[in-house]
Amino acid sequence: MTTNESDPHANDAAPYGGGDPYADYRSAGDLPFTELVDLADRRLGAGVIAANDEFFAERENLLIRERAVFDPEHFGHKGKIMDGWETRRRRGVDATRPFPEVEDHDWAIIRLGAAGVIRGIIVDTAHFRGNYPQRVSIQATAVEGSPSPEQLLADDVKWEEIVPVTPVKGHAANAFAIDVERRFTHIRLCQHPDGGIARLRVHGEVVPDPEWLQLLGTIDLIAVQNGGTYEDASDKFYSSPTQIILPGTSRKMDDGWENRRRRVRDTNDWVRFKLVAQGAIRAVEIDTAYLKGNSAGWIALSGRNGDTGDWFEILPRTKLQPDTLHRFKLAAQAVATHVRLDAFPDGGVARMRLHGTVTEQGQAELKARYEDLSN
Numbered sequence: 001m002t003t004n005e006s007d008p009h010a011n012d013a014a015p016y017g018g019g020d021p022y023a024d025y026r027s028a029g030d031l032p033f034t035e036l037v038d039l040a041d042r043r044l045g046a047g048v049i050a051a052n053d054e055f056f057a058e059r060e061n062l063l064i065r066e067r068a069v070f071d072p073e074h075f076g077h078k079g080k081i082m083d084g085w086e087t088r089r090r091r092g093v094d095a096t097r098p099f100p101e102v103e104d105h106d107w108a109i110i111r112l113g114a115a116g117v118i119r120g121i122i123v124d125t126a127h128f129r130g131n132y133p134q135r136v137s138i139q140a141t142a143v144e145g146s147p148s149p150e151q152l153l154a155d156d157v158k159w160e161e162i163v164p165v166t167p168v169k170g171h172a173a174n175a176f177a178i179d180v181e182r183r184f185t186h187i188r189l190c191q192h193p194d195g196g197i198a199r200l201r202v203h204g205e206v207v208p209d210p211e212w213l214q215l216l217g218t219i220d221l222i223a224v225q226n227g228g229t230y231e232d233a234s235d236k237f238y239s240s241p242t243q244i245i246l247p248g249t250s251r252k253m254d255d256g257w258e259n260r261r262r263r264v265r266d267t268n269d270w271v272r273f274k275l276v277a278q279g280a281i282r283a284v285e286i287d288t289a290y291l292k293g294n295s296a297g298w299i300a301l302s303g304r305n306g307d308t309g310d311w312f313e314i315l316p317r318t319k320l321q322p323d324t325l326h327r328f329k330l331a332a333q334a335v336a337t338h339v340r341l342d343a344f345p346d347g348g349v350a351r352m353r354l355h356g357t358v359t360e361q362g363q364a365e366l367k368a369r370y371e372d373l374s375n
Helices: 059-063 210-216 241-245 360-374
Strands: 047-051 106-124 135-141 160-167 173-177 184-192 199-206 229-233 269-287 298-304 312-319 325-344 351-358
Touching (some): 106 135, 241 269, 241 351, 312 325
Antiparallel strands (some): 106 173, 106 184
């Protein structure tokens, strides 16, 4: 992030002049880490559990899925109503020292919906043009269970700095690549000295607790919250294939994977996933909820055991119904580490579930990775 230290307003955005409020928005561009799941997604159970101040706008706005909206005429009893987290203006100790001290800052603690390794963070200051924080910093910690804010703020909790105090731009997507190889459960977002942030995205790789998965027994081997990941797809024109493996039921048409209309004969669309670990699949669910005139006509499911193994059939080419949950019992369990879902010729799938158990080999690999990233 660049800044001109001699000009404290170098990173301001121009005042809103009417028309499209995103016309002059400064995007972060295409970043590889944004393909990874958002560990702070509310659909995974994430939440903003505490903040020291939220005078102008509530902390919970940080994790809203949709991009921030701006209404120039929207005012309340406390002032301009913003779609984000905004704190009051900090002051100094007296009239001779009206500015806050250098170390003064506001903070919010975010519980990740799924613990894991953080690969990149987006601090989005959309519509905060002259009232964004001058700098931000981010710390992270790993505390198991369901700790309270008081427990997380206790002296014995170790917070690791993953983004040092860094200048940010107003009305912009401020991106930070993270290279810390550790598993985290919570982050603390700090704004120096005060201001507003519209949205927060924490992209990374889920690292589940292997003991918990073992206790559950039968699990969804492809679910994001269990550590399943999307690897590649033929088409992601309308939405990310990661949505197929999110928890819960799709709530509208774009809450799944939908590709564009395919026009080349004898071709089809596909998406490939990696299971949480080697698993024995016993049952499959394919849901086309809310996909009525654009669901996949037929699907097939293949598996592979290992990064370079041969693909084998799990489900043959099967006709789908629109807006319907389909359940398939496998005649024999399928042991795999990867699966490929083929859609013929194109069309959408809302959710996919692969019910089964982690194998002994898979459990050993999960345990080794968990311990390596927790030390």
